[in-house]
Amino acid sequence: MTSSPTTPPAAPTGERADLLESLGRHRWFLTYTVQGLTDEQAAQRPTASELTLGGLIKHVAVTERQWIEFLLHGPSAMGGTDEASMADWADAFRMTDGETLAELLDRYREVAERTDDLVRTLPDLDTSQPLPEAPWFPPGARWSARRVLLHVMAETAQHAGHADILRETIDGQKTMG
Numbered sequence: 001m002t003s004s005p006t007t008p009p010a011a012p013t014g015e016r017a018d019l020l021e022s023l024g025r026h027r028w029f030l031t032y033t034v035q036g037l038t039d040e041q042a043a044q045r046p047t048a049s050e051l052t053l054g055g056l057i058k059h060v061a062v063t064e065r066q067w068i069e070f071l072l073h074g075p076s077a078m079g080g081t082d083e084a085s086m087a088d089w090a091d092a093f094r095m096t097d098g099e100t101l102a103e104l105l106d107r108y109r110e111v112a113e114r115t116d117d118l119v120r121t122l123p124d125l126d127t128s129q130p131l132p133e134a135p136w137f138p139p140g141a142r143w144s145a146r147r148v149l150l151h152v153m154a155e156t157a158q159h160a161g162h163a164d165i166l167r168e169t170i171d172g173q174k175t176m177g
Helices: 014-033 039-043 053-073 083-091 101-121 145-171
Strands: 128-130 142-144
Touching: 014 053, 014 101, 014 145, 039 053, 039 101, 053 101, 053 145, 101 145, 142 145
Parallel strands: none
Antiparallel strands: 128 142
16 A cells, blocks of 8 residues: 555554664664753864764764665765765764754754655665775675665764763763663
C-alpha cells in the first residue's frame, strides 16, 4: 500500500526502525552535550586536542551529509585526497569566526532529517556504491546503504564520547553520571 498526500507513510519497522532509533540516540547524546553553552565555550579547545564542541557538531553534520550524498550519487560525492580537499576536511572540525553553535545545530538537524527520510524511503538497504579510491579503503570495495548508516552511527557515537570529555573539561558537566 502506498501513501497519498493525505495518508502519512507507515512508520518504519524492523531494521529501519532500529537504525533510526540507534542513530537518533547517538545524535541526542552528542547534541545534549552542548546544551547551555555559549558560542565562546563551544569554540574552546580545552584539551591538547584540536577538537572543539562546535567543531564536533560541524564535523558530524558534514560527514553524515557527505555519506548520504555518497549513497545517492556515488564516490564523486566524497571529495578528493588532494591537499585542498584534505584542508577542507580539516576545517570541518573547526568552529570558525562567525559561526554560532545554534547555526551548527540547525544544520545538523537538517542533515539528520534528510538522512532519516532516506532511511525510511530507500527501496533497499543492500543498495551499494563503490568506495572512492583512497589509501584507507580497500581497492574495489563497495559499501551498502546499511554499511554506510552503521558507519555514520559509529562516527556519531565516537564523537559523542569526545564531546563528553571536552564538556567535562570546560565546566564539569557530564552527559551521563
